Amino acid sequence: EVSACLxxxxxxxxxxxxxxxxxMIGLFQHVASSERPWVRYLSDASYWMYLAHLPLVLxxxxxxxxxxxxxxxxxxxxxxxxxxxLLATYHFLVRYSWIGAxxxxxxxxxxxxxxx
Numbered sequence: 001e002v003s004a005c006l007x008x009x010x011x012x013x014x015x016x017x018x019x020x021x022x023x024m025i026g027l028f029q030h031v032a033s034s035e036r037p038w039v040r041y042l043s044d045a046s047y048w049m050y051l052a053h054l055p056l057v058l059x060x061x062x063x064x065x066x067x068x069x070x071x072x073x074x075x076x077x078x079x080x081x082x083x084x085x086l087l088a089t090y091h092f093l094v095r096y097s098w099i100g101a102x103x104x105x106x107x108x109x110x111x112x113x114x115x116x
Contacts (some may be wrong), residue, residue, distance in 0.1 A: 002047070010059055015084055039083055044090075044095070044100075044104050045086075045087060045090040045095075046089075047103050047104065048089075048090045048094050048099075048100075049083075049086040049087070049090065051103075052089070053082060053086060056082045056085060056086065057078060059076060060077070060078040060081055060082055063076060064078060
């Protein structure tokens with residue numbers, strides 16, 4: 001009787017896991033079905049940020065190493081500052097350069113639309 005109960009609970013856990021996976025896939029397809037420019041921009045920037053993050057993270061860690069703060073604020077400072085620096089370098093130095101063309105593809109600067 002105990003083994004039958006365990007088999008039933010294992011099946012329930014398995015079925016609920018599959019149901020949850022299917023629900024999350026459906027939710028993501030519903031939420032992410034339309035193109036969002038800021039998501040596309042971060043997607044384009046992500047490869048550059050991945051390639052260039054390590055030396056900046058190490059430098060930021062050396063910078064905050066002796067600060068009299070707990071680890072969590074130091075971690076948040078390192079993550080935030082490196083993210084901002086990498087996003088700025090991507091926007092101003094990489095996106096429209098030969099590096100950006102090598103990483104993603106050639107991006108063209110959009111000309112401002114004249115108002116009529």
